[in-house]
Amino acid sequence: MSVFEHSEFDEHEHVAFHQDKASGLKAIIAVHNSNLGNALGGCRMWPYLSDEEAVRDVLRLSKGMTYKAAMAGLKQGGGKAVIFGNPRTEKTPEKMRAMGKFIDSLSGQYISAEDSGLTVDDLKLMGQQTDFVSGIQAKYHINSEPADGNPAPSTAYGVYVGLKATVKYAMKSDLKDVKVAIQGLGHVGMRLAKHLHSQGAKLYVTDIHSENIEKAVSEFSAIAVAPNNIYDLDVDVFAPCAMGAILTEENVDRLKVKVIAGAANNQLAKESVGQLLAGKGIAYAPDYVINAGGIIDIYHQSIASSDRELREHIEKISNTLLEIYHRAQSQGIATNIIANEIAEERFGK
Missing domain, CATH: 3.40.50.10860 (Leucine Dehydrogenase, chain A, domain 1)
Structure with a gap:
């Protein structure tokens, strides 16, 4: 083909x-x-x-990066x-x-x-062979720590603030005692777990690497779950932080959650799955909106900025999500479709 x-x-x-x-x-x-x-x-x-x-x-x-940059307000x-x-x-x-x-x-x-x-x-x-790499000469860090160029802390922080805003919108709640299932404990997923644990969330975790699960259990009092069972848990939030296309019609039918908010790219196997989520009353945070912290970080490394400005830009993710949720509710359209429409207006599809 x-x-x-x-x-x-x-x-x-x-x-x-x-x-x-x-x-x-x-x-x-x-x-x-x-x-x-x-x-x-x-x-x-x-x-x-x-x-x-x-x-x-x-x-x-x-394609997701085009939409992500547009929604994050990046040129x-x-x-x-x-x-x-x-x-x-x-x-x-x-x-x-x-x-x-x-x-x-x-x-x-x-x-x-x-x-x-x-x-x-x-x-x-x-970078020894090309000048067209980014993130190897970092100057700013969201926590005012030494900047090493790794965008994962910014990505995880953006997902955290977006998840927190989505829970407040959909559940009228803060994160204390909210049950969150995290699928994937890599560079971003593990940091997200730390943020959520610090706010009193109860974590259920799975990963393809057992040492990552063991770390989350030890440091964040998480409950380990078999990979295929993560969709069946009676929890409040599902946070996909591994590979994409995991929200299929079959998996959505298994979910009992109120919110889906995670770091993985391309979470929907098909755009039509977004409407299935809306039909079940699940608040879905479009992936390329909520996980834009990393690309925002990389952008700020290339301009005159500061730790504070980087952090404030990432925190705007929550406002963008709330705009999407309100428009989706008023128009009766799935959140992923609303996000696509806004992004396409910005990059001129």
Whole structure:
């Protein structure tokens, strides 16, 4: 099947495939839309089971970055990169440098940041081959800590403030004793758990890595849950913080929650699932709105800013979500559709 005919293509401007035999690198870069500026988005490394799975992921993620930047009020476009392979066992410096050369070949059309499976050190290796990487010379941090370029603290803080605002809107409650199921305890999910625990939330957690679950149980008094059982819990909030497309018709039918608010990209398997959530009375925080803290962080590193200004910009996520909820309620339309309409007005689809 041609990439142009792919169900997720959605008028992408550029999709590039690359293989470097010397290092073993296989990667794809997708640029969705650059109406607001050069495309910026994270580079992800994941053990994709097929080329089709990787193509679908990079197309959905790059499109999401366009909408995310627009909703966060940033003058930049949306793009994404994916690297084939297990980041725990197959990542090498040679692959990272080869990825830097691949990024450089697009002459700034795509600017890379950190995403799942990669670290700031990996970006620095890429940066030996290209100037088109972001987040390796950080100056600001939301907690006024030494800035190391990792956007995860900002992403997690944005999800936290968005989740808190959504719970207040949907449940008329603060976070004390609210039951939250977190799916995925990576760089963002674990930090989100810490924020929620500090506010008295009761946590139920799952992850593909047992050591992450053990840490959450030990440090946050979380209750461990088997991966497939996370959808069946009688809790208040479901926070997807792992891979996307997990909100299918089947999984939504299993959910008993009042709120869905998490860090994962592309949570809805199909846009129509948003209406199913609305029909069940579940307040869904559109993923590219609530998880925009990381891209806001990267943006602030490139301008004259401050720790305070970065934090205040991220906190505006809650106001954006409330605007979406009120418009969705008044028009009887799912929150994801309302968010899409606002974003498309901004980037001029």
